[in-house]
Amino acid sequence: MSRKARGRLFVGAMVLCLAVSFGTLGWLLVTTFVDGIPGLTSKLFTAPPSTQPDEAGARPAILATVYIAALLLLMAVPIGVATAIYLEEYAHKERWYNRLLELNIQNLAAVPAIVYGILGLAFVVRGPFGIGRVLLAGAIILTLVVLPTVIISSREAIRAVPESISQGGLALGATKWQVIWRQILPAAIPGIATGSILALSRAVGETAPLLLIGALQYVAFDPTVLGPFTALPVQIYTWIKLPDPEFQALAAAAIIVLLAIVLTMNAVAIFLRNRFRQNW
Amino acid sequence: MRVEYQERLHLLESSLQEQGTLCLRAIRGAVDALTTQDLELCDEVIAFDDEIDDRYHRIEKMVEETLALETPVAGDLRLVLAVLHNSIHLERIGDQSVTIAKLTKLSAKFEPHHELVEGLREMGDRCEEMLRVALDSFAERNVERARSLVELDELIDRTNHRVTDKVLEMAATPGQQEWGMRMIIVSRCLERIGDNAVDIGEQTVFLATGEFREFVDASH
Amino acid sequence: MDQEQQPDTHARLAPGAPSIDSSRIAEVSLGTARADLERREQVFHVGDLSVAYGGKLALDGVSLDIYGNTVTAFIGPSGCGKSTFIRCFNRMNDLIVGAGVEGVVQYHGKDLYAKDVDPVEVRRRIGMVFQKPNPFPKSIYDNVAFGPRVLGQKKGLADVVESCLRRAALWDEVKDRLEDGALGLSGGQQQRLCIARALATSPDVLLMDEPASALDPIATAAIEDLMHDLKREYTIIVVTHNMQQAARVADMTAFFSVNIHEDGKGRHGILVEYDATTKIFTQPADKRTEDYVTGRFG
Numbered sequence: 001m002s003r004k005a006r007g008r009l010f011v012g013a014m015v016l017c018l019a020v021s022f023g024t025l026g027w028l029l030v031t032t033f034v035d036g037i038p039g040l041t042s043k044l045f046t047a048p049p050s051t052q053p054d055e056a057g058a059r060p061a062i063l064a065t066v067y068i069a070a071l072l073l074l075m076a077v078p079i080g081v082a083t084a085i086y087l088e089e090y091a092h093k094e095r096w097y098n099r100l101l102e103l104n105i106q107n108l109a110a111v112p113a114i115v116y117g118i119l120g121l122a123f124v125v126r127g128p129f130g131i132g133r134v135l136l137a138g139a140i141i142l143t144l145v146v147l148p149t150v151i152i153s154s155r156e157a158i159r160a161v162p163e164s165i166s167q168g169g170l171a172l173g174a175t176k177w178q179v180i181w182r183q184i185l186p187a188a189i190p191g192i193a194t195g196s197i198l199a200l201s202r203a204v205g206e207t208a209p210l211l212l213i214g215a216l217q218y219v220a221f222d223p224t225v226l227g228p229f230t231a232l233p234v235q236i237y238t239w240i241k242l243p244d245p246e247f248q249a250l251a252a253a254a255i256i257v258l259l260a261i262v263l264t265m266n267a268v269a270i271f272l273r274n275r276f277r278q279n280w
Numbered sequence: 281m282r283v284e285y286q287e288r289l290h291l292l293e294s295s296l297q298e299q300g301t302l303c304l305r306a307i308r309g310a311v312d313a314l315t316t317q318d319l320e321l322c323d324e325v326i327a328f329d330d331e332i333d334d335r336y337h338r339i340e341k342m343v344e345e346t347l348a349l350e351t352p353v354a355g356d357l358r359l360v361l362a363v364l365h366n367s368i369h370l371e372r373i374g375d376q377s378v379t380i381a382k383l384t385k386l387s388a389k390f391e392p393h394h395e396l397v398e399g400l401r402e403m404g405d406r407c408e409e410m411l412r413v414a415l416d417s418f419a420e421r422n423v424e425r426a427r428s429l430v431e432l433d434e435l436i437d438r439t440n441h442r443v444t445d446k447v448l449e450m451a452a453t454p455g456q457q458e459w460g461m462r463m464i465i466v467s468r469c470l471e472r473i474g475d476n477a478v479d480i481g482e483q484t485v486f487l488a489t490g491e492f493r494e495f496v497d498a499s500h
Numbered sequence: 501m502d503q504e505q506q507p508d509t510h511a512r513l514a515p516g517a518p519s520i521d522s523s524r525i526a527e528v529s530l531g532t533a534r535a536d537l538e539r540r541e542q543v544f545h546v547g548d549l550s551v552a553y554g555g556k557l558a559l560d561g562v563s564l565d566i567y568g569n570t571v572t573a574f575i576g577p578s579g580c581g582k583s584t585f586i587r588c589f590n591r592m593n594d595l596i597v598g599a600g601v602e603g604v605v606q607y608h609g610k611d612l613y614a615k616d617v618d619p620v621e622v623r624r625r626i627g628m629v630f631q632k633p634n635p636f637p638k639s640i641y642d643n644v645a646f647g648p649r650v651l652g653q654k655k656g657l658a659d660v661v662e663s664c665l666r667r668a669a670l671w672d673e674v675k676d677r678l679e680d681g682a683l684g685l686s687g688g689q690q691q692r693l694c695i696a697r698a699l700a701t702s703p704d705v706l707l708m709d710e711p712a713s714a715l716d717p718i719a720t721a722a723i724e725d726l727m728h729d730l731k732r733e734y735t736i737i738v739v740t741h742n743m744q745q746a747a748r749v750a751d752m753t754a755f756f757s758v759n760i761h762e763d764g765k766g767r768h769g770i771l772v773e774y775d776a777t778t779k780i781f782t783q784p785a786d787k788r789t790e791d792y793v794t795g796r797f798g
Contacts, residue, residue, distance in 0.1 A: 348781040
């Protein structure tokens with residue numbers, strides 16, 4: 001086969017792969033939208049679930065998802081960034097415990113979320129912390145799920161800041177911490193923000209660990225942080241199980257809402273990345 | 281840009297002009313001492329040559345440092361080289377003036393021949409004028425003026441021949457032979473001063489055009 | 501001749517003082533004798549200094565003194581340890597893991613490496629400019645103000661910024677756009693900004709590690725002119741791989757070379773000759789120096 005023909009064949013194979021993936025995705029989205037658009041009413045956002053489909057809404061679930069996202073932000077980002085700073089700036093890379101830490105973070109990022117659910121059930125819901133089947137427990141577990149990803153992406157962002165910047169800062173008589181706080185972190189924020197938001201948007205869609213620790217399937221009241229709860233993915237799961245086709249439609253509508261939340265978060269991440277990108 | 285370097289070059293050139301001024305004084309002193317038979321003035325001229333030599337050595341050191349430290353190129357390099365050459369020519373002029381003064385002292389016991397002395401004084405005036413023209417044309421980078429030195433040199437050469445002829449005439453008269461021979465050497469010294477002034481003019485043309493060409497063939 | 505009729509014969513030949521003031525020659529000439537420089541204040545004293553990275557010797561047995569208000573250049577082939585050496589003066593080698601410094605480095609008579617000396621304070625008093633200009637990704641104003649700010653200064657920053665930018669010969673070019681990003685400046689301007697930034701902590705020494713090697717000739721000339729100006733107030737040490745630059749700007753020059761170990765493996769840097777720049781470039785004492793400056797090295 002001639003070189004040109006081989007090249008064209010390769011391009012063709014790539015286009016085929018693209019078509020398959022986009023095609024599948026597109027088909028999924030289209031069917032969801034077709035099923036779900038009728039259900040997108042204000043009732044979806046304001047009414048609690050009900051056995052009557054025409055009265056049911058997803059308000060508690062939506063609120064809970066929002067609360068969880070906020071809690072994740074407050075917990076995962078500071079812990080993750082602090083860990084990343086320690087590993088990049090303070091840890092002696094040769095020491096065995098630091099190398100162990102490095103290895104483990106890579107592994108933890110790959111662990112299935114349900115394993116974190118089991119961990120949470122044992123230690124957070126029951127066990128030493130014993131706070132019960134509450135929203136906070138769900139947030140804590142999801143924090144653990146996303147923490148490795150936040151750490152890894154924050155490390156990348158910190159590493160991307162050229163060493164010449166920190167050398168320059170130190171040569172001016174700044175302490176190490178001053179250089180980190182005033183130069184490195186500000187320059188790394190776009191990368192950190194992007195990584196964190198992408199991690200969060202994945203967590204928002206996690207269902208298995210929440211189910212495991214007892215997210216209720218029927219919650220008619222607004223959630224509180226230390227109270228029983230449900231979440232949007234769980235609500236979707238609940239509705240889909242019901243035989244009534246109207247509930248299926250509601251589930252589709254809820255899926256659209258979930259997608260909208262995730263896509264918005266991703267859009268914010270991309271916007272931040274483009275707006276504040278540093279050309280070194 | 282390169283402010284200190286520019287200052288160095290200015291300093292080199294003004295040091296050269298200063299050395300030239302000293303040479304003018306030396307020529308004037310030597311010629312006056314000759315025409316007025318002033319032996320104290322002769323001693324002054326001889327002692328004064330130390331100043332001229334000192335300027336020459338300082339310029340030479342400055343040129344060495346400038347070449348080593350500043351690596352001048354193009355016009356700047358030609359300037360540094362021209363200054364070095366001219367400083368040597370000026371040092372020679374100083375030496376010629378010393379020779380004239382020494383010969384004046386040696387011939388003090390003889391009776392001078394006034395017409396001859398008058399001729400020598402004329403040559404001396406011409407030498408002083410030539411050196412002035414040479415120094416000024418160098419400062420102005422004036423090529424035409426530098427070339428005019430050739431004509432002035434002609435006058436000196438002609439006077440030199442007249443002196444030689446006159447001395448040959450005097451050869452018959454006893455007592456005047458020794459004095460006459462010494463005056464030929466004086467005349468030769470003045471003629472050499474003229475040649476050195478022409479050489480300074482040639483350096484002006486080299487500096488301005490980048491070409492070095494002798495004005496006149498040396499065989500005359 | 502009647503003495504009263506003529507003026508003094510000296511006056512006839514050499515009226516008045518010579519038109520050139522000889523002290524001016526000494527002032528302009530970079531050929532200041534080493535003896536004159538040694539009479540100035542001794543800012544640094546280095547005694548038998550060695551530096552090793554992770555046990556491997558990089559620099560050995562260096563001893564010299566740096567004098568106040570001079571420009572001292574370190575020249576030599578690559579690998580001779582001149583960058584390692586200059587970083588000893590502001591303890592930047594401390595930041596490299598496994599770096600060990602032995603010997604004496606004294607700053608105004610005090611041991612720089614004493615246990616009670618704070619490296620952060622050292623770096624405030626001994627500023628550094630790097631080879632590749634490294635302005636912070638902030639505004640021009642914030643770049644220069646960074647040093648004073650981290651030291652706790654809150655008021656009077658605008659004056660400090662202006663004064664330093666003036667001293668770095670950058671004020672006129674940026675005075676109307678201090679809030680603009682520093683990364684938008686040209687390479688030469690960025691380097692002058694880094695110099696202004698280093699001056700903002702009121703150091704008395706400025707270390708420059710190949711400050712002009714990343715710049716074009718015009719920007720390089722601007723930096724060299726700046727060094728001439730700055731040495732009136734500061735003591736400057738500059739590492740350069742460009743010999744002619746050392747010849748143009750430095751009062752004293754130190755030539756470093758490489759010693760290859762007997763077993764053929766490993767090499768370290770040594771100081772070969774340290775003298776007035778004029779001497780190094782007209783009459784070097786050591787043949788190795790002569791070979792290097794005439795380009796016969798290697």
